[in-house]
Amino acid sequence: MAFEGLADRLQSTIKKITGKGKVTEQDVNAMAREVRLALLEADVNFRVVKDLIKRIKERAIGQEVLESLTPGQQVIKVVKEELTALMGGEQSRIAVADRPPTVIMMVGLQGAGKTTSSGKLANHLRKNHNRTPMLVACDVYRPAAINQLETLGQQLNMPVFSMGTDANPVEIAEKAVEQAKADHQDYVIVDTAGRLHVDGDLMQELTEIKEKVKPDEIFLVVDAMTGQDAVNVAESFNDQLDITGVVLTKLDGDTRGGAALSIKAVTDKPIKFAGMGEKLDQLEPFHPDRMASRILGMGDVLTLIEKAQTNVDEKKAKEMEEKMRTMSFTFDDFLEQMGQVRNMGPLEDLMAMIPGANKMKGLKNAQIDERQLGQVEAIIQSMTKAERQEPGLMNASRKKRIAKGSGTTVSQVNRLLKQFEEMKKVMKQMTNMQKGKKGKGFKLPFM
Structure with a gap:
């Protein structure tokens, strides 16, 4: 994190x-x-x-x-x-135009992650706000940028407006907005060109696009890994374009993070989104209060709940609770639960959202090895249907077969079986727990 x-x-x-x-x-x-x-x-x-x-x-x-x-x-x-x-006090929400489409200009230096962030933002708007976005390829100087945006459009099954590398970026942006109106698109996300440094030609072009399409938002995409340089870039772009917000990328990286804490104070413009990974669903609205909680080790329960609501099927969750209560929870159920939890993002990030997790014995500085999760999955998938439903069937020859099929050892299979039984008992205690009673700590089978 x-x-x-x-x-x-x-x-x-x-x-x-x-x-x-x-x-x-x-x-x-x-x-x-x-x-x-x-x-x-x-x-x-x-x-x-x-x-x-x-x-x-x-x-x-x-x-x-x-x-x-x-x-x-x-x-x-x-x-x-x-x-x-x-960091801005309250969360700053994305604009909505009185008459669609809402136009968003994505600006920033080359390599900051503008094109990927454009795709992530389009995905976020559709998934979380039920909007219909159109992506616009205005970086005519880098054919790879147009190809990348078109590939993202295909992955997301979303329209991409492009006129190739010979057209004028201002004209592309203008025609894209007209097309979006005709097609009743809610949002137009304009992916503009970047340079390796701030220069006059780049700013002139961006200013002309701004004057022509009158965007409702101008998002500056900044790479959090660049540290103090990110603040200087933000100042330059804000002075010349009057940006409306910032999208911080690579906030999941091994970064000192100071840029995120400085940008709002220096530009007086809010951080609106943060890129928390490479996947297209890893863009989160930026909540200053939640980020402050995480920095101070107080967790971030609200984001954890939101991730769970997005990735966990409510009906299945209720069925699972009943199975835990009646001790009928099987390895098949466990495999399904693991899949849902992994969809929520890296486990280390999820642990950071649990208040006090960093102080829990055995969890402080715990490195959650994703390979271990893969081993657990391999062991379960090497079991027969009957063995998954009834682990009591396991004998020495079955364990040997499972270890061979999963590329693990018999002792690893034994450890998983033991931890699974312990986990079932604790889950039953937790689901039946009365108010005021404390449940015993337990170690998940994949930790």
């Missing part, structure tokens, strides 16, 4: 102050110094850090903290609120 280093530093810093019954000005100053260093190391803009620390100290040394019954908790609340405000 992005911000990993920053998150670790901030969490260990605020942990020192959390349980304190009394917080002194000296405690706040020491924490502020650590927070400042953590942010600067994460490549957050120096001016942004200075202003943020000033606000945190003013509030943390003020009455709302020092006179609170739980001053340590109150300090964390202040840090979370200020981080949230820094």
